[in-house]
Amino acid sequence: MQFFKVKTVEETFAQIEELVKAVKETEVIPLEEAFRRVLAEEIIATESIPSFPRSTVDGYAVKAKETFGSSETMPGFLNVAGSVQMGEAATAPLQSGEAIYVPTGGMIPPQSDSVIMIEHCEDLNGLLNTYKQVAPGENIIQIGEDVRVGEVLIENGTKLRPQELGAIAAIGKTHVTVFKQLTVGYLSSGDEIVPYTTEYLEIGQVRDVNALTITSLVQEWGAKAVYAGIVTDDYDEYQKRAKELFEQVDCLVLSGGSSVGAKDFTTQVIESLGEPGVFIHGVSIKPGKPTILSMANEKPVIGLPGHPASAMIIFSLFGEKIVQKLSGEASRNKLDRVQVRLMKNIHSSMGRTDYVRVKLLERDGEWWAEPIIGKSGLISTLVQSDAMVEIEAENEGARQGDLVPAILLR
Numbered sequence: 001m002q003f004f005k006v007k008t009v010e011e012t013f014a015q016i017e018e019l020v021k022a023v024k025e026t027e028v029i030p031l032e033e034a035f036r037r038v039l040a041e042e043i044i045a046t047e048s049i050p051s052f053p054r055s056t057v058d059g060y061a062v063k064a065k066e067t068f069g070s071s072e073t074m075p076g077f078l079n080v081a082g083s084v085q086m087g088e089a090a091t092a093p094l095q096s097g098e099a100i101y102v103p104t105g106g107m108i109p110p111q112s113d114s115v116i117m118i119e120h121c122e123d124l125n126g127l128l129n130t131y132k133q134v135a136p137g138e139n140i141i142q143i144g145e146d147v148r149v150g151e152v153l154i155e156n157g158t159k160l161r162p163q164e165l166g167a168i169a170a171i172g173k174t175h176v177t178v179f180k181q182l183t184v185g186y187l188s189s190g191d192e193i194v195p196y197t198t199e200y201l202e203i204g205q206v207r208d209v210n211a212l213t214i215t216s217l218v219q220e221w222g223a224k225a226v227y228a229g230i231v232t233d234d235y236d237e238y239q240k241r242a243k244e245l246f247e248q249v250d251c252l253v254l255s256g257g258s259s260v261g262a263k264d265f266t267t268q269v270i271e272s273l274g275e276p277g278v279f280i281h282g283v284s285i286k287p288g289k290p291t292i293l294s295m296a297n298e299k300p301v302i303g304l305p306g307h308p309a310s311a312m313i314i315f316s317l318f319g320e321k322i323v324q325k326l327s328g329e330a331s332r333n334k335l336d337r338v339q340v341r342l343m344k345n346i347h348s349s350m351g352r353t354d355y356v357r358v359k360l361l362e363r364d365g366e367w368w369a370e371p372i373i374g375k376s377g378l379i380s381t382l383v384q385s386d387a388m389v390e391i392e393a394e395n396e397g398a399r400q401g402d403l404v405p406a407i408l409l410r
């Protein structure tokens with residue numbers, strides 16, 4: 001029997017980092033279809049935003065120095081010389097001793113340098129009483145203060161969020177070059193696994209749970225999932241179906257048969273798909289030790305342990321990283337762990353990283369984690385959980401009251 005050459009979680013992430021490269025194909029798409037896609041170009045501002053100086057408030061454009069000394073008890077006085085209309089250029093320059101009404105977002109007239117808010121002044125038949133002094137530049141957004149022409153607005157490799165789409169729209173760019181959307185193929189294996197639509201189960205049969213959890217995670221990450229059904233534990237059939245799917249997708253995921261039992265063919269199937277082949281077979285992790293990771297002809301292949309919760313946890317950890325790298329997304333500035341306090345002691349073995357499902361409860365302004373009891377493969381433990389607490393390999397567990405890192409699941 002073959003034994004696992006187990007790697008640590010850190011070694012596994014380091015191997016993924018080294019071996020998985022971004023897909024090469026890119027496409028140009030309309031901005032409205034670009035949410036969650038990964039930029040394959042640098043967005044350089046071709047215009048300044050704003051392109052004219054604008055007021056940030058409803059008020060009167062003034063020369064700041066002409067308001068100096070104004071107060072509730074000693075107001076200053078300016079003549080109201082007109083008003084600026086929204087969407088129109090303010091061309092008439094402001095003369096000394098004058099104020100011009102400007103709505104929020106309206107253009108600042110030439111020769112004015114600040115805006116006094118309407119609540120700090122009073123228009124009495126064309127004579128503006130100013131009750132407060134303003135500083136030069138106050139309540140004005142200058143040309144290019146938001147975005148300056150020529151600056152790098154968004155870096156290559158950015159996964160587009162709503163705010164990036166808004167910024168690209170603001171400079172008038174209608175199309176963007178993005179990496180192609182990934183397709184991730186998924187195939188379940190096991191003689192006992194039947195479609196989840198099976199109404200009545202024969203003794204020994206199990207509905208395909210992983211098909212739903214894994215393909216949903218793929219969609220959550222912005223890729224397309226291709227579900228190819230279930231194969232029995234027959235090497236030739238398994239190999240043929242896996243190969244067919246592999247040819248159609250950018251990344252292949254197989255579940256079940258990853259362990260070292262007599263009918264666990266997944267490693268052999270994965271090895272048959274291409275070079276250089278399996279780089280991880282077994283991770284020092286709980287749950288999910290019999291994890292397989294491979295690179296075949298520059299495509300990642302993932303062999304997940306069959307147990308539903310193990311499959312989902314492993315795919316959330318390593319699958320997300322693989323999909324991220326393959327999609328062209330640059331390393332992100334993402335807070336992926338929060339600190340929570342443990343309600344109970346957790347035991348763990350030295351050298352193994354444990355992911356313990358927990359419920360989170362708020363108590364006196366702090367978040368506490370209550371471990372969920374249950375065998376590592378049970379899907380209901382994930383349904384009940386709000387987060388997974390991470391017990392790092394160098395720790396032999398953690399104690400009640402300890403602050404520990406947790407990955408949120410909601």
Ligand SMILES: Nc1nc2c(c(=O)[nH]1)N[C@H]1C(S)=C(S)[C@@H](COP(=O)(O)OP(=O)(O)OC[C@H]3O[C@@H](n4cnc5c(N)ncnc54)[C@H](O)[C@@H]3O)O[C@H]1N2
Pocket residue numbers: 188189190192193206207208209210211255256257258259260261264287288289290304305306307308310377
């Ligand atoms: N001698 C050893 N045996 C096992 C070890 C070990 O180190 N030495 N590791 C155990 C661990 S940990 C896990 S996890 C499992 C993983 O085994 P496989 O990846 O080979 O998975 P299967 O045997 O095919 O399935 C395990 C379990 O999960 C059910 N399953 C499988 N696929 C699905 C699916 N798509 N939907 C729902 N349920 C599924 C399957 O019926 C089994 O009950 O190996 C241990 N053994």
Ligand code: MOO
Pocket residue numbers: 285286287288289290305307310376377
């Ligand atoms: O992944 Mo396994 O039994 O660690 O659940």
